[in-house]
Amino acid sequence: MAKNPYTSAPPLSSSSNGSIKEPFFGFIPRKVAAKDARRVMDGDVNPFTKQPFSPQYKKILEVRKKLPVYTRMDEFYTMFNEHQIIVMVGETGSGKTTQIPQFVCYSDLPHTRGKLVACTQPRRVAAMSVAKRVADEMDVPLGRQVGYSIRFEDMTEPGTTFLKYMTDGMLLREAMNDPDLSRYSTIILDEAHERTLATDILMGLVKALARRRLDLKIIVMSATLDALKFQKYFGLKKDVPAPLFKVPGRTHPVEVFYTQEPEPDYVEAAIRTVLMIHRAEEPGDILLFLTGEEEIEDACRKIKLEADDLLNQDPDSVGPLVCIPLYSSLPPQQQQRIFDPAPAPRTPEGTPGRKVVVSTNIAETSLTIDGIVYVVDPGFSKQKVYNPRIRVESLLVSPISKASAQQRAGRAGRTRPGKCFRLYTEKDFMTELEEQTHPEILRSNLANTVLELVKLGIKDLVRFDYVDAPAPETLMRALELLNYLAALDDDGNLTPLGAIMAEFPLDPQMAKMLIVSPEFKCSNEILTIVAMLSVPNVWLRPANMRKEADAAKQMLTVPDGDHLTLLNVYNHYAQNMHDRNWAWNNFLSQRALAQADNVRSQLQRTMERFDIDLVSTQDERKLYTYIRQALVCGYFMQVAHKEGEKNAYLTVKDNQVVALHPSCGLDSTPDWVIFNEFVLTTRPYIRTVTAVKPEWLLEYAANYFDLSTLPNGETKRALQTVAKKRAGGSRSQSNEVDERKAKKRKTKA
């Protein structure tokens, strides 16, 4: 049914085919003028499939023609033909994400040369939905000529796909095995203003690549006006900035209001403001920004109560109101509710209803909600910040930046002129808020990134051309971890083990434990645990059924550790034939479990590629012990020791006092535990925790637990006691160790 890509003749010569004229006849790659491209788009034959265009295509084309980007096609082609690197600025609604890659295809003609055009997106959902839209616009099925590629899901057809939307992380992973990205004729980095970690690294890579590959074209697209930074960065010659292609957005003016005085309670003030708008302002939906799930749910409840009161008191002048929460941990069906229309008036002639969306900052960039006319901005968000000194990931409420505030205000002007109510004074806006949000590279753990960079041959991580360089201590921590995991040798060179680790789209600790797990006869189980750790939280805990949910969780809990509990959950899920009802009855997210299933099979393929056996021990009683030992091999740098009378845990080496996360299922407080994460929210917590034995630490991570380098303290004394006992213990044990070490050497070789 599908055409064989190997037999289909190259389009340029297929014009001799007769009846249908080759639409691209006479086109020379990268010398295409806008009028020619327009002629083909307006034609009757799809130049990429040679099929007649569908009526649907014509309809969509009319809509596309109204996009600001479309009207500037001539300018774009002139600039694109002349320059290797372009910085493009187009506000939301300009159509840049959907149109520019298509324009590039009409000029590059990648399908005639076996090349691809890549367009990166910071988010998986965006990559998927934009690819779908563009496939429709080009009148081709999704996954053939136009496709997408995200972690654990590849929706492309090698040889056919020539326009690929992908997450920035995926392009980075591709660069690992093809540092010249030779498959691509043009690379478009979209949403560069969001400054995600992967986009930042890609900018450094493609800048260097542009010097090596003169045939490669690069477009950096940003939604904000501070493009000068990118222009300067991508100026290939010193002091000559990269050219700028600017397209105005299709936005309406937004009037900004400030408070006269600072607000004593921003949540309360926000609720008050929403109700004030509801009572006094013209119809139009409201978007309120708050910081987290609890705050949002609470505000929704209060707004609803007050609004109902208003409606009862004064049904003639106040319309009905719906309040919809929006945050990332919300199930997708509920996230969809933000697109519901505002409620209808109670009587045909009554006051129209109003929709209020109360959201975290995901509505700031990621999601566009049409119909929003009013924005209420208290000026806060929760931000992830990694600190290398104590190796903690913090998630704390902090003031937003000016850039963020502007972005939020802009959300009010999507459909018509809007208003933005800032719950702080104008003076505080000027003096208290920072200019820009810190790019992700300054806020992240870099272990993963460093391994990827080393794999793709970047040797000098110190002098890498960062747009904004991270703190040196963050790099130091990353190198330290990779060295202890034996992914890098002492000179910073990639080891064979490290090369395999880099192939797994996982944190290095996880990759390591997966690779060594066959030695512990539990690679089947470790694979499951890794898959479960790679998907969103599987536990559901609806607000009105917390007790029932906790009871259900208790039934599945393995008291020795949360990792084992995750394994248990997956196994039960598999035993129950992936039954949706079983998951529902046990308060588990069917979606997350299905995703885990998919991730598991993807990772299994990677394991097969490197001959990593899938085995399970026959000795049931030892299974959990083996698993916990394998966990130690990956996570020995994330160990906490119980000290003091209050059952406090101290992280080894960093001596941070931490508590077990409330979700932890351990039934006791073991002396030694490993943890998957150390997070700082309301308090310092370790999350996903499993009990381990100190002997294992000394045995499987002797380098890290080198007693001569450990700081003096209770942890060291405890380990010394264990070490002494081991030395005095039976010979047979040490023989076992030697055997295992020998085996390890074999697998490495």
Next chain:
Amino acid sequence: MFLFATAAATSSGPKTYSERRKEAEKLAALRNAQHRKKSRRQLELESREEGLRKSLFERAKEEEEAGSGQQNKALAMMMKMGFKPGQTLGPSDEVATKPDTSAAGPSYVLGKRRLSEPQEDEANGMATIASRHRAVPLPLSEWAGKKGIGLGKRAASPSATERLAKMAKMAEDRDHLDFRDRARQEYEERRAEGQLGPAQRTCVTLDEKDGREFNVLWLNPNNPDGFPEGFLDALNDPVLVASIHRNRVDTSLEGRLRARMQADALQPLTSTLDDVESRKDKVTLAKTTYSEEDIKEATQFLRLGPKDRLTLVLEYLRRRYAYCFWCGTEYNDQEDLENNCPGPDEEDHD
């Protein structure tokens, strides 16, 4: 230390007054210290501050000097790539060098605004030259509570409007209780009632020592005689005033009669110019003693339950005098209080 001191004192014959006074002071200090049990939260905070203070380069250096003498491997790798501690990462023509990263100021600010020290952050965090590369990790900063932007720095002393808003919220929260909560609430209210007396007396003592003549938080509806002269009449809430009068200890016939008359008393007609004049005087007089804000605040305060009133009084003591009611200790300052008191709630002191 203390035992040794007393032993020395007793051996040297009879004690002078000043010696005995010093001893008593020491004893008090010791008791004070015993009250200060470190809470879990406190330990967490201290360890975090300690951990964040030192850069990894410093730590590596110390370990090298103290331990095996071998250099930190990760740092060695970076040095091989051309890095020197104190520099930023990035292309060599953009690298900024700072004299010493280890001298970097606090990289962690809890409960305070990170932005309250923007210059410092700028100087430490971003390299001094036009470079945008970072020399030290981003600080971890926490925004305390739900205060809006612009109020971060003023956390220490809430204004009257803030307190009013808070009281309004407390009153509102009480209305949303369900049946079960209400039963528990009643028990807690009775308990709080008992604790409120001593707390308010402490408040009066500390306030008077501080030179304050009046504070809304001193008011106790069960003790109308404790109200300053004429204050009750100034409250324009008859229901509240009546309920307070009912609490008057003076339940003699005379007293009740007086109260009755007061309530029923006819207001003078304000038809003549004189009267208007005199009333004006009265009003301005009242205003000078009790501001409108005081009246408003007092009305709100007295309408609250004992538990909420107790919360407000204790909060005030903590913020203004660094005094913890549960510890029974007046700390030197806010920092001392924060470091040494286990927490603001009674449970923290179990």
